[in-house]
Amino acid sequence: MLSRFMMLFGFFALVLVSVYWVNRAVILFDRLIGDGHSARIFLEFTMLSLPNVILLVLPMAAFAATTYVTNRLSGDSELAVVQATGYSPWRLARPALAFGLIVMMMMLVLSHYLVPASLAQLREREVEISGSVSAQLLREGAFLNPSTGVTFYIREITADGELRDVFLSDRRQEDRAVTYTAATAYVLREDGASNIVMLNGLAQTLDGETGRLSVTTFEDLTYDITNLISSDTSRRPRTYAMSTADLLLRTEESARLADDPVGEVLEEVHGRFQQPLLAVVAALIGYSALMVGGFSRFGLGRQIVFAIFLLVLVKLVESVVTTPVRANGNLWPLIYLPSLAGFAMAAALLHVAARPFRPGRGAAPGAAT
Numbered sequence: 001m002l003s004r005f006m007m008l009f010g011f012f013a014l015v016l017v018s019v020y021w022v023n024r025a026v027i028l029f030d031r032l033i034g035d036g037h038s039a040r041i042f043l044e045f046t047m048l049s050l051p052n053v054i055l056l057v058l059p060m061a062a063f064a065a066t067t068y069v070t071n072r073l074s075g076d077s078e079l080a081v082v083q084a085t086g087y088s089p090w091r092l093a094r095p096a097l098a099f100g101l102i103v104m105m106m107m108l109v110l111s112h113y114l115v116p117a118s119l120a121q122l123r124e125r126e127v128e129i130s131g132s133v134s135a136q137l138l139r140e141g142a143f144l145n146p147s148t149g150v151t152f153y154i155r156e157i158t159a160d161g162e163l164r165d166v167f168l169s170d171r172r173q174e175d176r177a178v179t180y181t182a183a184t185a186y187v188l189r190e191d192g193a194s195n196i197v198m199l200n201g202l203a204q205t206l207d208g209e210t211g212r213l214s215v216t217t218f219e220d221l222t223y224d225i226t227n228l229i230s231s232d233t234s235r236r237p238r239t240y241a242m243s244t245a246d247l248l249l250r251t252e253e254s255a256r257l258a259d260d261p262v263g264e265v266l267e268e269v270h271g272r273f274q275q276p277l278l279a280v281v282a283a284l285i286g287y288s289a290l291m292v293g294g295f296s297r298f299g300l301g302r303q304i305v306f307a308i309f310l311l312v313l314v315k316l317v318e319s320v321v322t323t324p325v326r327a328n329g330n331l332w333p334l335i336y337l338p339s340l341a342g343f344a345m346a347a348a349l350l351h352v353a354a355r356p357f358r359p360g361r362g363a364a365p366g367a368a369t
Contacts, residue, residue, distance in 0.1 A: 001069065001073070001092075001095035001096070002095040002098055002099055004069045005065050005066060005069055005095060005096070005099040005283075006065075006099065006102070008064070008065040008068050008069055009061055009062060009065040009099070009103065011065075012060075012061040012064040012065055012068075013054075013057065013058060013061035016057040016060055016061055016064075017050075017053055017054055017057050020053045020056065020057055021046070021049075021050060021053050024046065024049055024053060025042075025046045028042060028045050028046055028049070041125075044125065045122065045125070048118045048119075048121055048122040048125070049118070049122065050118075051110055051114040051115045051118045052115050052118065052119065054110060055107060055110045055111055055115055055275065058103055058106065058107055058110075058279055059103075059107075059275075059278045059279045059281075059282045060282070061103075062099070062100060062103045062279045062282045062283045062286070063282035063283065063285065063286045063307075063311060064286075065099070065283075065286075066096050066099065066100075066282075066283045066284075066286035066287045067286040067287075067290065067304055067307060070096075070286065070287050070290040070291070071290055071304065074290060079092070079291075088354050089288070089291045089350050089353040089354045090350055090354055092291070093284065093287060093288065093291075093350060096283050096284055096286075096287035096288075097280070097283070097284065099283050100279055100280035100281075100282070100283030100284060101280060103276075103279035103280075103283065104276040104277065104279045104280050105276075106279075107275060107276035107279055108273075108276045111272040111273075111275055111276060112244045112272055115240075116240065116241055116242065116243060116244070119238075119240050119241045120241035120242075123238060123241050139154065140154055140155065140156055140157050141154075141155065141156075146225075147172070148172070149170065149171040149172040150168075150169065150170055150171070150172065151167070151168070151169040151171075152167070152168050152169075153166070153167040153168075154166055154167075154185075161186065161187070162184055162185075162186060163184065163185040163186065163187070163196075164183065164184055165181075165182075165183065166180070166181065166182045166183075166184075166185040166196070166198055166201075167179075167180070167181055168180040168181075168196075168198075168223065174208060175207065175208035175209050176205065176206070176207060176208060177205070177206045177208065178203060178204070178205050178206075179203070179204045179206075180198060180201060180202070180203050180204075180221070180223065181201055181202050181204075182198035182199060182200060182201030182202075182221075183199065183200045183201065184198075184199045184200065185197060185198040185199065185201075186199075187225075188222075193224065194224075194225050195222050195223060195224050195225065196222070196223045196225055197220060197221070197222050197223075198218070198220065198221045198222075198223065199219065199220050200218075200219060201217070201218055201221060202215060202216070202217055202218075203215070203216045203217075203218060203221065204216075236257070236258065236259060237257050237258055238258055239254065239255075239258045239260055239264060239265050239268045240268060242254055242258070244269055244272055247265055247266075247268060247269035248269055251265050251266065251269075251329075261326065261327075261329070262329040263325055263326040263327055263328055263329040263331075263332075264326045265329070266325065266329045266332040266335075267322060267325045267326050267332070267335060270332050270335040270336070271335060273336075274318075274335050274336055274338065274339060277336070277339040278314070278338070278339060278342070280339075280343075281314060281338075281339055281342030281343060281346070282311060282342075284342070284343070284346035285307055285310050285311060285314075285342060285345060285346050285349075286307055287346075288345075288346045288349035288350045288353065289303050289304075289306050289307035289310060289349055290303045290304065290307065291349065291350065291353040292349050292352050292353045310342075310345050313341070313345075314338045314339075314341060314342045314345075315338070317337055317338040317341050318338040321334040321335060321337050321338070
């Protein structure tokens with residue numbers, strides 16, 4: 001059974017990761033490419049988001065694998081034959097438990113090491129490109145509004161970085177509007193400032209009070225665009241990118257650095273232990289819910305739906321306990337309540353499945369012996 005679990009787990013994990021990753025990639029593509037970033041940045045961001053996607057789908061893959069294998073064994077009467085030889089549902093649950101523990105170990109590595117490291121790198125890259133001039137202003141054939149009252153247009157950008165046919169309208173002052181046009185321009189960056197140097201152009205200034213238009217030609221003109229570039233220069237660390245050791249041993253310091261309540265820090269660090277436990281819970285529920293149904297020629301469709309319902313209940317418990325823990329860090333043990341509830345459900349189902357005398361299983365009343 002364990003080998004079948006692992007084989008189907010690999011298949012379902014691949015399918016689910018692909019679906020979730022493609023969905024994430026579409027969102028990133030729309031945001032990054034739409035902002036003018038290159039395909040290399042898009043690929044880098046999608047790769048950095050992959051560990052978190054894997055972490056999210058592994059419990060679902062474990063549930064799908066155990067449910068599919070158990071349903072197949074029941075449909076082929078293999079479970080009925082094995083139970084007839086004396087194997088109880090509790091003993092048959094060992095492969096499902098071992099399978100869940102293997103998936104849990106994978107998730108522990110992801111939640112404590114790979115995901116925080118990838119999210120930290122992703123956060124760093126987001127900060128780096130947030131102030132990118134190329135992404136926000138240097139786009140061919142599009143009228144851009146980088147700031148209220150400012151319109152910017154470039155007809156063409158050559159391979160050597162020359163901007164051709166530049167249009168810049170500055171209407172940020174109520175009583176004054178200035179329009180710049182230039183045949184060519186270049187972007188210069190120096191000491192953290194960004195400037196556009198326009199060559200062979202025209203500056204038209206409209207006085208809002210008098211309605212007078214003045215026109216000035218220039219050979220070169222420097223325009224500061226630093227304030228037009230929105231940038232997130234905050235290097236404040238985030239709790240999801242901090243190491244588990246820091247969150248556990250230096251909880252208050254981590255909360256202060258991230259400017260988050262202590263409850264959110266505790267919810268994050270204990271969630272890294274709780275989420276892998278859900279892989280064991282999902283595997284056991286997927287197995288035990290189908291064992292209650294026994295053998296049926298009509299399949300175990302109702303039991304599968306019931307197992308999904310139990311998983312939904314576990315996730316509901318998880319969502320309910322999150323808010324109190326974030327508000328009060330002393331309630332952090334509630335983080336593990338979903339796993340405890342899941343284990344209790346699986347144990348109750350196995351107890352029902354292991355009862356020696358159940359309606360429909362024993363001899364009919366009054367039957368001859």
